Amino acid sequence: MLLNQFLLLAAALFCIGVYGVLVRKNGMLVLMSVELILNAVNINLVAFGALTDDVGGEVFALFTIAVAAAEVGIGLAIVLLMYRNRRSIDLSEADLMKG
């Protein structure tokens, strides 16, 4: 069983995703970085599930995929709304409120 390789891949994806969320200023790219983290989670879940021969991991991964799709739908709507109102999806420009 090649569990370690799967976990390392997932950890790498997770780190890239977290870096993207923290550093990127473009709304779309932040959304894509979050997706990277979620895919890292799915790899982890399926790898652990296969290792222990437990169906729970696969089921969890399916739920994650479905819910993430719903979440991204809302995210795209909010980004689109922002674009309509200010013609930009640069997050660093969204600074009407501070403190």
Next chain:
Amino acid sequence: MSALLAASDFVRPPIDWHAAAPELTLLAFGALLTMMDIGWLERGRKASSVLASLALLATMVPIITLAADGNDRTMFGGAFVVDNYSLIMKAMFVLAGYVVVLLSTNYIAEGDYWENEYYGLLLSSILGMVLMASARDLITIFVALELLSIPAYMLATWRKRDLKSNEAGMKYYLMGVFASAVMLYGMSLLYGSSGSTLLADINVALSAAGDPSSVVVLGIIFVTVGFAFKVSAFPFHTWAPDTYEGAPTPVTAFLSVASKAAGFVALMNIVFVGLLGRDDVVEPLMWVLAAASMTVGNLIALRQTNIVRMLAYSGVAQAGYMLAPLAVYGDVPETALGAVVTYLVIYAAMNLGAFAVIMAVARKTRSAEISDYRGLFHYAPGLTVAMTIFLFSLAGIPPLGGWFAKFRVVEALIDANNASGVVLGIFVAVNSVIALYYYARIGLAMWGEEAPDGDLSKVDVPVSLVAAIGITAIVTIAFGLGLVVGDFTDVSLVAASGG
């Protein structure tokens, strides 16, 4: 994959319809509300808020019959549990939701903001919270968390053409999604190190080992960080002030009370059931979060000029008080759980009340600046008295509810009988004094100063807001006088295992 094949001869697990009745009632009414909009179009709009409040009152019926029945019920191999604790939290979510509907009625109708969709989303968010109270399984917790969060993202962005509301929703969404992704990564590690998604089984697997492995520690940290965002604990609170200021005020009230409480409920389910044997990892984490949240939240709240932002930072501090008992949960689990539950219920009442008064005052002043509260007593004495009750309760002055809540927290910390508990207790005491300064400053402005421009015209307060203020004020005072204690002193979590 063999496990998947073996699952093909699937038999439906037995379903206890009575135990699931609160969720099913809420779901049915939510569907009815949506269909009413499809069928009646504009004619149905006016009835939306009435139907939403009926839905919440109807949901209270099965909660009360389950409480009267008194038996603990478990379903789906222990993934769904109805016990004393979950019923108290369900009742709190439903009643808090009812007060939020009362707050929303005039605001949403007068602003002409898509009424039907608003209440539909509000009900689905409350459904997620009600489900969360019973969730004892990682998958159930995750689904409940998303069910309550996703509608909340939309509600925060509700004023579509307002740039501030856009920004509020955007920040809340990005922070929320990032937090739940990090939390999921932690959950996958916990699942990997225990081989089960059931919290009770995770507890058995994690407690058995001697020193925790680094995977377990990492998993616990990530899960805690995920929920720290949800309850807006320092240093994961940055979204809260901006989102609270930009979102429509009833939604702010909903987020600051119900959404925060749901985060705490999830955290308690995981900590008290799944990680009961790993207090060596969880306690220091909670200690740092609690001490940092209350100190930083209070210090920043001191220099706020907008009352909503001030309440946001005071909410960060309050989250710190609520996290404090979790820092000693390994020594005194029952007392710590009772303290958090009591605090959550009382906090819901006093914070919703404060927001109700803010909304009433904003109907005249059209602002939430603290300077506009000067001389409130001269033209709205009733609102002034109510606001004073809520603010002093938040500060923890006897004989109001907030005092009793803080008393329970400190009691749990002292009961633990160790140095870390006592030090945290001192943190709570010192912070309560700091907090009193900024709450009392508003009190002073309302009672002692003259109204700006000598404008003494009355505030027009609609009936629904009066009802909301009345309900929350009665609850706040009743807790302080010790009229409702009963069940809150002996809550316990049923750690059901499917074996």
